[in-house]
Amino acid sequence: MGKRLYGLALAAAIGMGLVLLMGALVTKTGSGDGCGTDWPLCNGKFVPAYTIESMIEYSHRFVTAIVGLFVLATAVGAYMKLRHSREALMFAYGTLFFTVLQAILGALAVIFPQSDAVMALHFGFSLLAFSSALLLAVGLRTGAYVPKGMEAPGGPRGSRPEADTVMSAGMRKWIWGAAVYSYIVVYVGAFVRHTESSGGCLGWPLCNGQVVPPLTGATGIAFIHRIAAVILLVVIVIIAYKASRPEGGSRLLRNAAQWALVLTVLQVFSGASVVWTLSSDWYLLTALVHVVLISGLFGVLCYMSVLAWRSVRPTGGKNRSA
Structure with a gap:
């Protein structure tokens, strides 16, 4: 192109x-x-x-x-x-x-x-x-x-791998829901940064030594972000499991789901490292790594959402892209 x-x-x-x-x-x-x-x-x-x-x-x-x-x-x-x-x-x-x-x-x-x-x-x-x-x-x-009909024979750019993606209606709903929900998690995380609430929950996985701390002020903001991140992890695990099954979809979707799972696990632990390094010189580095990982995860989920969208589009049409 x-x-x-x-x-x-x-x-x-x-x-x-x-x-x-x-x-x-x-x-x-x-x-x-x-x-x-x-x-x-x-x-x-x-x-x-x-x-x-x-x-x-x-x-x-x-x-x-x-x-x-x-x-x-x-x-x-x-x-x-x-x-x-x-x-x-x-x-x-x-x-x-x-x-x-x-x-x-x-x-x-x-x-x-x-x-x-x-x-x-x-x-x-x-x-x-x-x-x-x-x-x-x-x-x-x-x-x-x-454009359809102009693909180069052979080669990675002529094979149209996305066009072969097939997935069930249930899988599409999981993927689209995960993408929207991940954006909410990202927004809450950004809100934690801008309100300087990272120190509201000291320690990990417990928050200030409690399973459920008082949900007020910085503690409430930081704890809500943690719970939201855990729920996102559960959702991504479910999607990765569904994609790994024979009826789950194409190899392209399966690989993307595996990447989403890896990035989700990494961002959970990077979030923990942010808490662990709050009072050290490593805090800035761990915080930036956390941003990189969540951005990459959101990008992968958006790509999976596009694959889901392509799987339900009509196969014909003047303006269709594979």
């Missing part, structure tokens, strides 16, 4: 992942006020003062702007090359929309103080932009958007 377009989509996906990571770094280091209330300038200057907070905040803005150009170029390229595929355009335009939306929300947060609940949405929109970019890049890599 074009190496340049794939390169742009891949750069946009990697860039949005970096934006997610840097946004978490801004929050964890308390650098959100590093540039005062100025935007796009930093404390009234184009080149900010060399303080840690201002450099972290301003570098986040700079990277977001550069990645935004990649996202825009990808959207334009998709319009020129992939107009036959509504799915590809949806991902390309979705990436652009959520990138702009999270940038606007970030700018408003600098100029006008926002509530923690609203700021948690900033991470959520960035995650949606990352996932859309990732899905577009994966689709281009696997040849999912090659």
